Structures are given as structure tokens and as C-alpha cells.
Amino acid sequence: EPEVTQTPSHQVTQMGQEVILRCVPISNHLYFYWYRQILGQKVEFLVSFYNNEISEKSEIFDDQFSVERPDGSNFTLKIRSTKLEDSAMYFCASSDPGTGDYEQYFGPGTRLTVT
Amino acid sequence: AQTVTQSQPEMSVQEAETVTLSCTYDTSENNYYLFWYKQPPSRQMILVIRQEAYKQQNATENRFSVNFQKAAKSFSLKISDSQLGDTAMYFCAFMKHAGANNLFFGTGTRLTVIP
Secondary structure (H helix, E strand, C coil): CCCCEEECCEEEECCCCCEEEEEECCCCCCEEEEEEECCCCCEEEEEEEECCEEEEECCCCCCCEEEECCCCCCEEEEECCCCHHHCEEEEEEEEEHHHCEEEEEECCCEEEEEC | CCEEECCCCEEEEECCCCEEECCEEECCCCCEEEEEEEECCCCCCEEEEEEECCCCCCCEECCEEEEEECCCCEEEEEECCCCHHHCEEEEEEEEECCCCCCEEECCCEEEEEEC
């Protein structure tokens, strides 16, 4: 069964450093998403991406964040200058609602620790 | 704006018994989707069940069923014959029918199945 994959599973970085989180969505999906979950809290929407551009973004997704689909398979989230409060689990998801299936398929997540 | 409320931070149930997790939501949309996601200790987000708002019939997936009350904006999850593997965080989520279809999550209910 096709699945969303994410790398790395755990990333430790120092405050102020740039990080790139990588995701490989399901191959025939056209919509891509990033969510984050601070430890012990709910999952929060960051950004959605369709047709090579951002469709929607939340208030959390400020100028420190960017997304990119550099090739036909990867979907990345970049945080330019990490802060302590960026420590969280980051989930990538993909969907293809054009088929009538609105389910978002989640990857296993990347745990980001900012020290 | 959409909000999702889960009023039970923690619940427990004896193995083989039935438990119901509550969820209410607030929206001005008429067409939307509702979901229950399970997050085990591995933190992977796993879809349990989904409900389209235009369908009056409650969704059922094996031991999992929902009680969808559109007028009351209520979407509870019933787990029958609870199993130890059901121990997890359960998140209720809302998705607008139109647009980029990002998910709005509740704060979650931690369910523990007691042997």
C-alpha cells in the first residue's frame, strides 16, 4: 500500500540554525500539507500546497517557514532560523480529493528538537 | 473559523467493554467532513473513521462507529469490544468541503484500555 514517508525521523538542531524537513507524498496525490504538534498539544495546520504554490497557510506559518517541491517526488519544509518553540513533531500529509477521496494520508512525522 | 472541542482529556475502559469519546465542533459551513484519528505511542496519525456531513447514516468501521448529530454539531466515536491495541490518543478533526481542505483538530482524548 502506498504511504507517505518523512526524513529524518528525528532532527536535533541549535537555535538559529536552518533545518529542512523532507517528505515524499503518495505518488499520484496532488495536495500536500504540513502540520505540527508540540508535545502534549493538538495537531496544528501549517500550510497546504497545490499546483506548485501555497494554497493556504496558518498564522503559525510566518516568514521563517517556506515550502518547496524541488522535484517530482519530494516536498520540503524549511525553517530558516529555528527557535526553541519550533521544537515539535512535524507531520507531512498528502491527498487527492479530485478522486472523491478527501482523506489525508499522514507520514510518520519528524521530531524536531531545537536546543 | 472552525473549532473542534474534545471535552474529555482522558478516559479509560475495561478490555472488551464499550467506550464513547465526545467531540463537538463549530462551523458555518453546510458541507464538510469529520474524522477520528488515532495516535498510538509511535505518534503516527492513523485514520479510524470518517463521516461526510451530507450523509445522514452514521459511519461504521468494524468495532468503530460514530454518532453524528449535525444539528447539534456533535460527532462522537464509539469503540466496541475494546482491545489493548486501542490504547492511544484520539483526535477529532474537521475539514471544509471546499478549498485546500486542511484539517482542524481537537485537543485529543487519551484512551487507556485496561486489561
